[in-house]
Amino acid sequence: MDQTSGRSTGPPARASNNVRPRVVIVGGGFAGVATAKRLRRANVDVVLIDKRNHQIFQPLLYQVATAVLAPSDIAAPLRQLTEVQPNLTVQMAEVIGIDVESRTIRAQLSDAAAFDVPFDFLVLAPGATPTYFGHDGFAENAPGLKTLSDAEVIRSKILKAYELAEVAPDSADRRRLTTFVIVGGGPTGVELAATIAQLARVTLRRDFRRIDPGQTQIVLLEGGKRILPSFDEDLASAARRQLNRLGVMVRTGAVAEAIDDRGVIVAGQLLPTATVIWAAGVAASRLSAQVGAQTDRAGRALVGLNLETSPGSGVFVIGDAASVLENGKAVPGVAQGALQQGDYVGKVIAARVAEGSEPAPFHYRDKGSMAVVGKDFALLEAPGVRMRGRLAWLVWAFIHIGFLPQLQNRLRVGVQWLWSYYTGQRGSRLITEGPSNLRRPDRLAEGPAPGSTTVGPGTRVELAAQPVERAP
Ligand SMILES: Cc1cc2nc3c(=O)[nH]c(=O)nc-3n(C[C@H](O)[C@H](O)[C@H](O)COP(=O)(O)OP(=O)(O)OC[C@H]3O[C@@H](n4cnc5c(N)ncnc54)[C@H](O)[C@@H]3O)c2cc1C
Known part of the structure; x- marks a missing residue:
């Protein structure tokens, strides 16, 4: 019992009879x-x-959400800190x-x-x-990205959308399932949009028989006048051009007015999609x-x-x-x-x-900001330096590897990035939801016949290979 508060005192009890502050x-x-x-x-x-029992390197969370990296690549157990610091106790x-x-x-x-x-x-x-700025109901259909489980939910949603599109009977449904909307044009939104574009156009390019992932539509919505407002205007414009090259449609001055399982309402119009990702604040x-x-x-x-x-x-x-x-x-x-x-x-x-003299007031040393826009292209803005393109991307890659919490994270991420860079493949393409979550009960009322599955009432989709027309 803690004598000062009269309330029960649970772990950590080690310091209760200790005189150190x-x-x-x-x-x-x-x-x-x-x-x-x-x-x-x-x-x-x-x-x-x-x-949580781990520290997360949040700047690379978007790579877990887009199947480039596995959750453990960017996390480290907090308890390991106690091994090297005797005066530290970790409590989950x-x-x-x-x-x-x-x-x-x-x-x-x-x-x-x-x-x-x-x-x-x-x-x-x-x-x-x-934060959903007072629209907490958006969260159900538009997960935000903050934790490893958020990243896994988003990864499953993206990959599952392709699986559902592969068996969807009509083209409108296929279009909706292969449309991804990211709300928020800050660094996280930009990085997500660019990486989904690469997933669709490079990694998944030849993996489906009935759909062409190359036709994926990716829409980045930004409520303000421009994306990346914290960056210099020229750099932000270069990022927008790069997104366009990757096939991302950037819509500025576009606010998500409503979000539900049909899609997003923007300027009073429904933008049909099954996958909305919230990166707005x-x-x-x-x-x-x-x-x-x-x-x-x-x-x-x-x-x-x-x-x-x-x-x-x-x-x-x-x-x-x-x-x-x-x-x-x-x-x-x-x-x-x-x-x-x-x-x-x-x-x-x-x-x-130690009853010594305290340090001078806090002073923030601005070491610059970075955002990566797909393979080989990043922005770097630091006092006296403005850079974009491949060199900035290399600087970004080395800095991020260097700041990962443990040596094993750095080695794993380094190897994974090299592999992805040269093969276009991604190491963590896992849908971790159970099979029951993959099923849409309203649409799968009838059991599938051998070699086919029933997707809508009375609609049968042949699963045998059917070559798709691909964009050149
Ligand atoms: C997707 C994403 C991408 C980002 N990219 C970049 C980037 O590229 N560059 C950059 O500089 N910054 C980036 N940031 C911002 C950066 O990650 C944050 O500024 C930074 O993590 C803030 O550090 P913090 O220690 O204050 O909070 P956090 O790192 O968020 O740590 C807070 C900790 O508190 C714990 N916690 C919360 N509530 C409780 C509670 N009630 N009880 C016990 N524990 C609790 C959490 O589990 C967490 O471990 C990004 C952030 C996100 C979400």
Whole structure:
């Protein structure tokens, strides 16, 4: 029992009779792990709590969603961090409440009893989740991309759409099933659209008998005036041209007004599709509102340049969960921002515990932004540098391999990329949903006859090879 709160205190119990200050880090993403690592030699006990047992390299999630990479290629178990850091305990649990007054967080793992963890310092780094801007009903038909399971759902949806198209009896249905709509023209939307185009036109080109994946329609919807608004206009225009070359239709000023299982309504018109992917925006974790700081429109806690909710509170918010202004400019919600903030907070806590002088206020070092638009083409924008094309793509590839969490991730991704580059094949073309989810009960009322399957009432589709007319 925790004497201060009177509530039961579950794992991790190791620090309860320990006199060292306890630092609780919520979230084992870029920001949280950077804080934990920076505290490696500090005289503190560090408890890192995450609802998942692994860290994800989110910049490559779209490659899992499009079957280039397998989930394990871009993830690393958080518990492995404890092997090299004796003052670190990792706990898998979802943090469900924060009580700043009693300095405890409440966490729970599945159906097990909730438990409290007292803290001396709290580092809140739970990141963000996709937001549907008040249209939460869209989520059912338009999954967002944030976790490995999201990526697997999207991958299954894309590959399943081709399987269903192969047995669809009428051309309108085939067209709908081989139309993919991505909502949001930021880097994730652009990367997804380009990679789906390559999947369709290169990888799957000769894999079907009744449909031609080369005829796939890919539509990228962006509500604003242009795609990639965070990039220089010339670079964004070059990306748009490259998308057009890949056969992606880019529609700007186009807002998804409604999304259901028939497709997307844009400008009052139905765009028929079975696959919509949401890449339009993120909102901070709801935990950001529980630490006594004001929040912005995206739910991020407003913190000053020491990243603390108030000076000396010992409660820090970092990464995508925080809104930080430096000279009136927002620190961007990107991996570099999260890494640098995590490292900075680690230094502040270490200095405070050692009663040394604290570091100067946080300063974001902009190392640039990148977006990849298919094979051999990327954009790179950094202070004093603007690049596009193959060289930028090579820089992108080396940087991303270098930042993957473990050596084995780097080796696996390197090999997989080389294989895909030269063969056009993808290593992870798996539909992981069970066969019952593949069936559409409304359409498969009758059992299939040998050699054929019944797709609509009374409609029979021969599964024997039928050459399709392919685009040259
Ligand atoms: C698809 C995608 C592509 C991206 N591409 C790029 C890119 O190319 N370049 C770039 O710089 N940035 C990119 N980003 C942004 C970048 O990934 C984020 O800015 C960065 O991950 C933020 O780090 P973080 O530590 O704040 O949050 P995250 O990395 O999201 O980590 C948050 C952690 O908190 C955990 N968590 C959340 N809630 C709880 C809870 N209640 N209890 C316990 N644990 C919890 C989560 O499981 C997660 O592990 C991309 C993001 C996405 C989603």
